[in-house]
């Protein structure tokens with residue numbers, strides 16, 4: 001494989017988990033599916049027996065677990081209290097098509113639990129259930145046959161019966177236990193470094209070499225999660241995980257290339273801080289926290305929202321009438337704002353007012369109007385802001401190909417000059433994109449029973465788009481390809497395209513289509529929450545490190561200073577269990593989920609009960 005070069009700086013996120021163990025197993029291992037399904041394996045000390053109730057590991061693997069347990073005893077500094085030790089399955093990483101890397105730990109996984117891994121577990125549960133059903137069916141067939149033979153005195157049948165007893169087989173071949181490759185989802189992919197260099201530079205080189213040696217291709221965003229784990233042979237290894245790059249160029253490459261090669265395209269200096277389009281929008285002393293947007297399916301029940309959401313006052317509607325979706329959220333461009341400030345900013349109190357008013361419009365047709373409004377409202381706002389990012393990345397692509405600054409000129413001359421006029425094309429197309437999100441998801445929301453009256457919902461949303469200010473309300477122009485060509489021409493030329501067609505409008509609309517030019521995902525863009533709000537707290541995927549520390553302290557946990565080094569902190573509770581907190585903000589959704597899992601809380605419980613205690 002040729003050496004991979006990326007403009008995006010490599011970011012290594014190191015975590016150390018002393019309470020874990022790693023070993024390799026062949027990808028065809030049957031028992032791994034059962035382990036995936038149960039999430040645990042039980043090991044009896046000192047001889048290694050695997051408990052009936054939980055998964056068995058195959059022969060070679062058992063040898064590994066045996067060695068792991070011996071090593072474990074040494075590390076834990078003594079024999080176990082119980083005869084049977086339960087280990088939790090933490091990670092399954094596919095190193096190559098033929099080989100997997102399995103990580104087990106003493107306590108439940110503290111590593112990020114990705115949606116993919118949750119689905120993988122569900123797949124394994126389903127597949128095991130199917131396998132057991134097939135076994136059960138065959139057993140019944142066999143029993144029926146045997147019962148039939150018992151009443152038969154015929155000599156030949158008796159011989160047949162004896163044969164059946166000795167082979168114990170019905171007509172069909174026995175069901176085959178599932179293997180990992182039977183599952184429609186593969187485990188997450190990664191690579192393994194078995195010898196970790198001490199010097200930082202060498203470590204980065206080792207990571208990049210390991211990635212280029214792997215069959216999976218490099219990271220799309222420059223990020224590599226590097227987890228150091230003890231191996232069964234006593235050595236230490238690092239297993240790497242990343243989101244691989246697809247065929248299309250990741251949008252973040254443009255940003256990084258621009259920052260390195262065409263600094264003149266960016267503001268100098270780039271600004272910091274939170275700057276809403278209308279400064280009076282924020283009071284100035286509101287908290288701005290970087291967060292991760294949670295999955296939309298985690299919206300709480302109607303009652304919870306009823307208790308906490310403000311009453312509809314019409315203020316949300318007024319704000320949108322005056323300022324469009326920018327009343328609720330805005331996008332700060334990387335051309336103008338520094339790392340740490342660029343990205344989507346959501347104004348949490350305004351978001352609540354908007355959702356409350358939207359819900360009141362849906363009250364007559366939707367039994368769960370607040371839930372629907374919270375879900376749809378946030379997605380519309382996010383889709384709108386994502387389009388602004390898309391425009392900026394398209395401009396960056398254009399700047400790189402022509403080696404000339406464009407975006408800032410476009411922003412000053414075309415975008416700003418057409419504010420609140422029907423020619424405010426970027427806002428028109430941003431609203432068109434929000435509407436497009438609705439069209440793409442309406443059927444699914446209806447099918448899943450979330451939305452009861454999709455026709456009414458669509459017309460309510462279109463009303464909201466229609467009473468937005470000039471520019472915003474021209475969203476239907478997105479159906480005409482000329483609008484796309486016009487906006488792309490404005491970016492290319494840096495001045496308003498005007499109404500004249502000839503000569504003014506270049507056929508460049510394709511530049512703005514994310515699905516044809518580059519790979520931009522919502523995850524690529526930082527999201528900030530400004531101020532406090534109910535809906536924002538639902539979508540706020542993870543709390544800050546400080547908050548998690550407060551929670552742990554509240555429940556009697558203390559930092560183990562001897563074990564926490566560098567990138568993480570290990571906390572220990574009264575019951576002896578530990579929880580690892582990475583030293584970075586915001587914590588990933590996975591760490592938050594592990595915290596919930598660790599204490600057995602639901603997210604709702606956390607938001608309403610636990611947060612109130614600290």
Ligand SMILES: [Zn+2]
Pocket residue numbers: 325326384385388426427430
């Ligand atoms: Zn906008």
